[in-house]
Amino acid sequence: MTPPALATVALTCGFGNHTVLHDVSLAVAAHRITALIGPSGCGKSTLLRCFNRMNDHLHGFFHRGQVLVEGRNVYDPTWPVEALRFTVGMVFQKPNPFPLSIRENVLFGPRLAGVTQADALEERVVRSLQQAHLWDEVKDRLHASAFDLSGGQQQRLCIARAMASEPDILLLDEPASALDPIATAKLEETIVALSEAVTVLLVTHNLQQAARVAHRTVFLYLGRVVEEGETVRLFEAPQEKLTEEYVTGRFG
Amino acid sequence: MTGLRHWLKEGAAQRWLAGAALLAALALVVGLVVVVVTVSAGFFWPRPVLELQLRDGSVVLGEEWGREDDPTEAGSQRVRMKVGNRDVFGLDFRWVRGAEVAARRTPAAAWLLERREYGNFYGFPQALRSPTGSVAVTDPSFQVHLDHALAETRRLVQEEEALLRRASRLHEPVARLRLRVAAAERAGRDAAALQAELEAATRREQTAAAPLLAELAELRGRAAAFSLLMRTADGSERELAVSSLLRVVPANRMTTGAKLALYLSRWVEFVSGEPRESNTEGGIFPAIFGTALMVLLMTLVVVPFGVVTALYLNEYAGENAFTNAVRLALANLAGVPSIVFGAFGLAFFVYTVGGGVDRLFFSDTLPTPTFGTGGILWAALTLALLTVPVVVVATEEGLQSVPQAVRDGARALGATRWQTVRRVVLPYATPGILTGTILAVARAAGEVAPLMLTGVVKLAPALAVDTTPPFLHLERKFMHLGFHIYDVGFQSPNIEAAKPSVYATVLVLLGLVVVLNLAAITLRNRLRRRLRSSAV
Numbered sequence: 145m146t147p148p149a150l151a152t153v154a155l156t157c158g159f160g161n162h163t164v165l166h167d168v169s170l171a172v173a174a175h176r177i178t179a180l181i182g183p184s185g186c187g188k189s190t191l192l193r194c195f196n197r198m199n200d201h202l203h204g205f206f207h208r209g210q211v212l213v214e215g216r217n218v219y220d221p222t223w224p225v226e227a228l229r230f231t232v233g234m235v236f237q238k239p240n241p242f243p244l245s246i247r248e249n250v251l252f253g254p255r256l257a258g259v260t261q262a263d264a265l266e267e268r269v270v271r272s273l274q275q276a277h278l279w280d281e282v283k284d285r286l287h288a289s290a291f292d293l294s295g296g297q298q299q300r301l302c303i304a305r306a307m308a309s310e311p312d313i314l315l316l317d318e319p320a321s322a323l324d325p326i327a328t329a330k331l332e333e334t335i336v337a338l339s340e341a342v343t344v345l346l347v348t349h350n351l352q353q354a355a356r357v358a359h360r361t362v363f364l365y366l367g368r369v370v371e372e373g374e375t376v377r378l379f380e381a382p383q384e385k386l387t388e389e390y391v392t393g394r395f396g
Numbered sequence: 397m398t399g400l401r402h403w404l405k406e407g408a409a410q411r412w413l414a415g416a417a418l419l420a421a422l423a424l425v426v427g428l429v430v431v432v433v434t435v436s437a438g439f440f441w442p443r444p445v446l447e448l449q450l451r452d453g454s455v456v457l458g459e460e461w462g463r464e465d466d467p468t469e470a471g472s473q474r475v476r477m478k479v480g481n482r483d484v485f486g487l488d489f490r491w492v493r494g495a496e497v498a499a500r501r502t503p504a505a506a507w508l509l510e511r512r513e514y515g516n517f518y519g520f521p522q523a524l525r526s527p528t529g530s531v532a533v534t535d536p537s538f539q540v541h542l543d544h545a546l547a548e549t550r551r552l553v554q555e556e557e558a559l560l561r562r563a564s565r566l567h568e569p570v571a572r573l574r575l576r577v578a579a580a581e582r583a584g585r586d587a588a589a590l591q592a593e594l595e596a597a598t599r600r601e602q603t604a605a606a607p608l609l610a611e612l613a614e615l616r617g618r619a620a621a622f623s624l625l626m627r628t629a630d631g632s633e634r635e636l637a638v639s640s641l642l643r644v645v646p647a648n649r650m651t652t653g654a655k656l657a658l659y660l661s662r663w664v665e666f667v668s669g670e671p672r673e674s675n676t677e678g679g680i681f682p683a684i685f686g687t688a689l690m691v692l693l694m695t696l697v698v699v700p701f702g703v704v705t706a707l708y709l710n711e712y713a714g715e716n717a718f719t720n721a722v723r724l725a726l727a728n729l730a731g732v733p734s735i736v737f738g739a740f741g742l743a744f745f746v747y748t749v750g751g752g753v754d755r756l757f758f759s760d761t762l763p764t765p766t767f768g769t770g771g772i773l774w775a776a777l778t779l780a781l782l783t784v785p786v787v788v789v790a791t792e793e794g795l796q797s798v799p800q801a802v803r804d805g806a807r808a809l810g811a812t813r814w815q816t817v818r819r820v821v822l823p824y825a826t827p828g829i830l831t832g833t834i835l836a837v838a839r840a841a842g843e844v845a846p847l848m849l850t851g852v853v854k855l856a857p858a859l860a861v862d863t864t865p866p867f868l869h870l871e872r873k874f875m876h877l878g879f880h881i882y883d884v885g886f887q888s889p890n891i892e893a894a895k896p897s898v899y900a901t902v903l904v905l906l907g908l909v910v911v912l913n914l915a916a917i918t919l920r921n922r923l924r925r926r927l928r929s930s931a932v
Contacts, residue, residue: 256810256815
């Protein structure tokens with residue numbers, strides 16, 4: 145049996161003497177979209193950032209338990225963190241394009257990975273931008289600055305940039321929180337299409353978004369997994385009282 | 397009472413105060429520029445040649461260079477006349493009291509001659525002597541003959557200079573051998589073989605130089621055959637070699653167009669020519685070149701050095717006592733008087749480093765120093781040291797302005813710390829780095845005191861860049877605009893004559909700083925535009 149794309153085993157972690165996640169065990173199935181929901185401060189983003197070890201850069205981070213990507217411990221000393229991040233891509237809350245052209249933004253990852261053949265690079269630019277549903281909008285101005293794009297376009301450029309490294313897994317940290325409704329709709333469409341190629345783990349604040357996009361949903365509260373299941377089931381027939389109160393908007 | 401309090405609270409007084417301060421600052425800057433521009437712009441404009449008939453029967457011919465109240469006689473004025481003819485009168489300037497003047501004329505026949513030596517000559521042309529005979533000024537073809545004589549002698553002078561350059565190149569092997577003989581003798585080695593070689597080289601030089609010297613004598617003879625007979629104001633006659641003349645100006649018969657052409661050609665000479673007459677006349681090109689090259693060398697050193705320092709402080713070192721101490725030291729370094737940097741540069745770069753280089757690589761020529769004396773490299777390094785705090789502080793600000801989200805984005809794509817710095821952080825911080833460079837360049841271009849100890853000279857025999865290998869001569873001394881102002885304005889034997897040069901040099905230095913700044917600011921703004929984020 146193939147291991148789940150992402151998994152944690154009894155993961156407890158936090159910063160300094162503040163524990164954020166308590167004994168979290170979770171499995172994320174491959175090629176599906178899984179949403180992480182929960183009120184602010186419940187540890188969604190921290191959990192997400194465990195999978196590509198971005199928490200390691202923050203002051204005072206500690207962890208116990210295991211974080212597994214495709215069955216392999218992310219802290220395996222023979223697995224350099226840079227190589228892990230080629231496998232696990234990430235898109236942040238706010239668009240963060242680099243001060244480079246659109247094309248060079250997309251090629252940032254491939255160049256780091258040492259891809260140098262011109263046609264291979266070209267192929268990646270086209271495919272990644274197509275995957276991010278951005279190709280038609282930028283194909284005539286690949287050499288323009290990435291800052292000339294609108295916010296929604298910039299966020300899709302960030303997706304293209306992550307996809308250009310050909311990851312197996314894509315972590316999305318509230319990717320639509322800075323976008324207007326039209327840009328958000330376009331982005332969601334993109335995310336759904338992406339799940340054909342990669343496993344998507346999506347942190348979102350927006351319950352409707354989780355309901356629209358995700359196959360599975362995990363509800364996190366105060367650093368613990370309260371309930372997880374198929375999205376439709378979780379929203380329509382929650383088994384936990386806490387979940388029901390949250391999805392019906394009684395708190396959060 | 398309450399009205400006053402209300403007025404203060406509203407901030408009207410503060411607003412007026414702020415406005416007044418801004419106006420005062422503006423007035424100072426604009427005033428400086430206006431004074432420099434108006435004074436220096438006027439100096440090169442051709443003035444009429446005045447003839448003053450004095451009551452004692454003597455005549456004064458020259459240009460009026462200012463007037464003031466006569467301190468010896470209330471109610472009358474005195475005129476400062478530039479009478480030129482230094483070789484005749486000894487001084488270029490004299491005061492003429494208003495009461496002495498019986499008549500004032502601007503005789504159409506009066507000429508101003510600008511000469512290579514002894515400054516201006518004022519007088520009336522009489523005749524031109526050339527190999528084909530003498531032509532009187534009344535002859536209709538006088539002007540044609542004069543133009544021909546000027547062109548011919550100018551060509552002869554150029555040939556002469558080329559010959560002299562060839563002759564000095566012939567001497568180079570002899571000079572080298574002489575140094576080797578001296579070194580061998582000092583070391584107690586047997587120098588007989590070298591001595592013989594030296595004698596042979598000397599003979600070869602003499603053989604090769606003989607035809608050159610003959611040609612030189614012939615050229616000089618041909619040039620000397622052209623001379624201009626001039627009558628001075630007091631009626632005596634002088635014969636001037638045409639080859640010594642730079643310009644012949646019929647000052648009182650010029651059209652506005654001719655005046656403008658002369659004015660422009662004087663400016664062109666000023667910025668592109670060599671200085672003459674201990675820097676009081678001629679151009680300042682070597683000083684412009686020296687300033688620009690020194691600033692360029694300094695920039696090449698200080699920018700990488702400062703950027704790397706700021707990178708370490710901001711990206712790698714943590715916030716601790718050591719980095720705080722480094723930052724404090726940098727801030728203090730920015731406040732150290734520049735002459736202290738000069739003294740340090742002299743002791744460390746010139747004597748220690750330069751002396752060491754000489755002992756290692758130029759021991760043949762010792763005790764004559766090569767790098768162990770002031771030079772453009774040491775001056776540039778000293779100024780780099782002086783400006784490094786500026787670059788570090790500005791670069792750090794630039795680095796701090798790079799959004800954390802962008803750094804995270806690069807790390808999340810699998811970039812190492814260095815790759816993130818190299819490919820994302822540095823491009824983002826470039827405007828900040830350029831700001832630091834601008835400030836450093838502006839500071840360095842105007843700095844004089846440290847240079848006086850580390851390599852600036854009144855008159856450099858050669859530019860630091862020329863056609864003899866290795867083309868860039870970093871050990872050479874150089875001329876500098878700031879020092880030129882000090883030297884010509886305050887150390888010159890003929891300060892009145894040097895005044896135009898001083899003001900014009902100030903204008904050129906200001907212009908140079910403005911141009912350097914504008915270039916850097918344009919570059920920075922262009923980069924900023926590229927970096928401006930249209931996103932949320």
